[in-house]
Amino acid sequence: MFAALGDPTRLAIFDRLADGKPRSISVLSDDADMTRQAVTKHLRVLEAAGLVQNHRVGRESQYAFCPEQLAEARAYLDQVAGRWESALMRLKSFVEDGEA
Amino acid sequence: MFAALGDPTRLAIFDRLADGKPRSISVLSDDADMTRQAVTKHLRVLEAAGLVQNHRVGRESQYAFCPEQLAEARAYLDQVAGRWESALMRLKSFVEDGEA
DNA sequence: CGATTATGCAACTAAAAAGTTGCGTATTTG
DNA sequence: CAAATACGCAACTTTTTAGTTGCATAATCG
Structure with a gap:
């Protein structure tokens, strides 16, 4: 695609x-x-x-x-962005709270 | 990209x-x-x-x-999807109301 | 029906992308 | 310091992709 x-x-x-x-x-x-x-x-x-x-x-x-495949592409990009964001969050809480 | x-x-x-x-x-x-x-x-x-x-x-x-370019790609896909959708809308109103 | 238009298929060429190999250099590490 | 690690550059081969050309066929129009 x-x-x-x-x-x-x-x-x-x-x-x-x-x-x-x-x-x-x-x-x-x-x-x-x-x-x-x-x-x-x-x-x-x-x-x-x-x-x-x-x-x-x-x-x-x-x-x-x-339009269908287009939606799939968007979904994929969202998913990647989401993973990255949550990785950031984990990093942030690690820095703030000290290690988990 | x-x-x-x-x-x-x-x-x-x-x-x-x-x-x-x-x-x-x-x-x-x-x-x-x-x-x-x-x-x-x-x-x-x-x-x-x-x-x-x-x-x-x-x-x-x-x-x-x-992540920056990723956002741009998403924006582009959104824009395309948006254009398509509004084209659909125009078609719909054309059909429903008779020609404009 | 004959000419035109819109397309398909296949073989081909050309150019770009993917991947390898060989070699040289900086950085660690024991 | 010597060996191992991590990389860069450049030349090369291979494979794909992009694009062309020539020819054949189906639909349309006068």
Whole structure:
């Protein structure tokens, strides 16, 4: 997941889709300075990470923002931050009260 | 930043340091199944991303968790989630009230 | 139906990342 | 002081990732 967002191009695409509007591959390719195929690959990576969903309509394939994995990422960061904070607390009480 | 956490090895190191305890390179290398040099490189990447801090003490170089960038990542994810949510709201009111 | 548009697949190239090895240097420690 | 420890730098190999090109196919439009 982090790896998927780690590429600047993918992050840009993801960010763009965050307005909820689904977009076709060619639309997304238009203002990316690279080939449609390259964009396609990035979209597949985002899809594999669960950050984006795809469904074909007629001859075009629409990619849309997908919030679930995003929540998971936030949860992970919260958890890490939480662990760190509680470690700080333990350190603090150790210093204040003398060793436990 | 996402790129820094995108590598499984780095994520593991980062996760491990989240308990607040600084660790030296060799300690971190011990239970990683790769060379000390490889671990060193990963630590440098994490440091460049501001996720970890380094300071030399004696002959060893201690790496410690660094929470600031973490908060930034969370902020970004919140912002994206927020944009998506408000887009949903607009869609909802559009459907309910008829077009604006 | 013929042309255009939107895409997929596969093979390829190029560039970046991950990891190793060898060697040199500072710092402890017995 | 000599040996062991902890590290840094640089060159190198390997593996992945990013991106391109060429060609084929399905849907749409006049």
